[in-house]
Amino acid sequence: MDQIEPFAEITHQAVVFPEGMALDCGRMLRQVTVAYRTYGSLNAERSNAILICHALTGDQYAADTHPLTGRAGWWANLVGPGLPIDTDRFFVICTNVLGGCMGSTGPRSPHDDKPHEPWGHDFPPVTIRDMVRAQKKLVDHFGISQLFAVIGGSMGGMQVLEWAATYPEAVFAAVPIASGAHHSAQNIAYNEVGRQAIFADPDFNNGEYWRLGVIPARGLAVARMVAHITYLSEAALTRKFGRRLRDASSLTLLDDKFEVESYLQYQGSAFVRRFDANSYLSITRAMDFFDLAFDRDGDLSRAFAGTRTRFCLVSFSSDWLFPTKATREVVNALIRGAANVSFVEIMSDKGHDAFLLDEPDFHRTLAGFIAGCADHRGLPHKETV
């Protein structure tokens, strides 16, 4: 049995909102904590704030060293002084999503009704809109009435779209990257395989693994492995590994033989040291349920009716998790709504993961859109508080 890693003990920068919040499912969180990181400085007009939204397994440590892995932030190549999301010019906020496991209220947080126990599997199902509502509390807390931009990839892009739909006046510019207005049946299917792998792990203990001091590490690792394949293109996998063998001299049914296998196993085992299984269930559910057109009679354009937000949508040509057609669907809805929208498909063979990698065309696109919007908005080039 695997011991629970001590990552619950880390103290994250956070704001507690004692008023709690109502959730889409009809239940109420009596208290909400939003953990976050900021980079750069808020200007006197509070007009230079950029909210960055993280993906399924991301967190608020976008641009500084991760406290558990010791690795650079997941967008350290994009967020910093002089980088496309320039912290010399902008005040960048990144929160851990509701349902997450890095300090924001989630399955690891104390249960509302049993304060000496975590929520565990009893944590109410949350939606992407719930995540955005929690972020809005933090943005209000900072006294920011309008974000200069909301930017995110994958599930982060879902949050960007939800921000633009729910709080249009609070979003000057929106950049959804490698994302879409809903999950496809195939995306749901892959998430479901991951969930079943977690359920199949006897250490899952019906979501109450914390009672036994264990984690469902094997199931969570398999979930991570299957998801990881969907993040890479077939070309990227082939280039990285091809059919290279590790060691073909000793063949047994139990050994791994190909480099791609040990890579996946590493991805799986590294992941379980930093992520909570109930959070994985909570967040994948939120992604699967996300459907901006659902309560708008299937008409996605109504989500953005009359919007004054400036949109820049980005897709990657080899992304098969959120293919370009998923982005085009949103672009078409925005155009029907007469929105100010630009759209770029970046030619890349790196698959969905391209939004995290050094793709010069992508970085140029992002830098250009942000700088153009900032100039239009009249933001000075170097901010001093």
Added chain:
Amino acid sequence: MDQIEPFAEITHQAVVFPEGMALDCGRMLRQVTVAYRTYGSLNAERSNAILICHALTGDQYAADTHPLTGRAGWWANLVGPGLPIDTDRFFVICTNVLGGCMGSTGPRSPHDDKPHEPWGHDFPPVTIRDMVRAQKKLVDHFGISQLFAVIGGSMGGMQVLEWAATYPEAVFAAVPIASGAHHSAQNIAYNEVGRQAIFADPDFNNGEYWRLGVIPARGLAVARMVAHITYLSEAALTRKFGRRLRDASSLTLLDDKFEVESYLQYQGSAFVRRFDANSYLSITRAMDFFDLAFDRDGDLSRAFAGTRTRFCLVSFSSDWLFPTKATREVVNALIRGAANVSFVEIMSDKGHDAFLLDEPDFHRTLAGFIAGCADHRGLPHKETV
């Protein structure tokens, strides 16, 4: 804990070869059993035999009722009187592959050195070529010096290609369907996720689950689920399920919500009642290792040098497990080898599974190629023994 189902007790039609066989891994099976089914009648010249090769989770019950599931054979729509593989004209043989669990020698068979125990995880790793060698023994046993045709889809197509490469004089016509000359890195990755899911199941017990009277049902079900997604196209999944909810009224982290989820769970749980986990490991390993160009200095055309076999290759436009480019690679190698080759890409949105479904264009192609070859070969239209 799940009880072992009694499927090991079924008696299958089989031939035992007491001389055994040497395997590619260097080990020796001291005795080999090949379980099989036949349909139609062998003619006096023994010239009308068609060998059908099954896919990963298939078996020899191609055209009659499956003894465990009670369902029609997996190719009952193709093999029978008056069907494209016409049992009024041809003698059709289908074997269970070496490493399988339906009567041919595999991990469930008695261990060579411990006759009161099954091989289990100690079963020697087998290759696609080993599978073909075992089939050749049965074909020789029938006194057939040349098969009229060898036909198979997916892993069955790998066997067809191996037959044509290893026993070119024994194959008059070859039909590899939805297949390729090797597994891609992505295919290996998906197989590896399935294997890891099996390993993660504590009932796997390092492959010796039979000692405890259990089966790693949860892990095997997850393996089946992830594989099943790769058998369907995104369009087929969307058409079948879209984002239809089962019952959204009661949201918890543990419930399945979408129809696609319960479908996958059904596929997983039905599978474990008819398939052995060690066989799943054995056969996926064989697929991953298959690489016809590997010991030919990477030159695939050398696998078919001077061949007189007539080839018809079939791919399906929406198959992303064995995409058309994988088939084209084989076609190009055959053309470089001056082989007699035709190639048809069937337009279908049903994905890899299309080779099992009623695709009229595919059935017409198959019927036409077989009939044309049979006429060329001088086979009469109705056979009498």
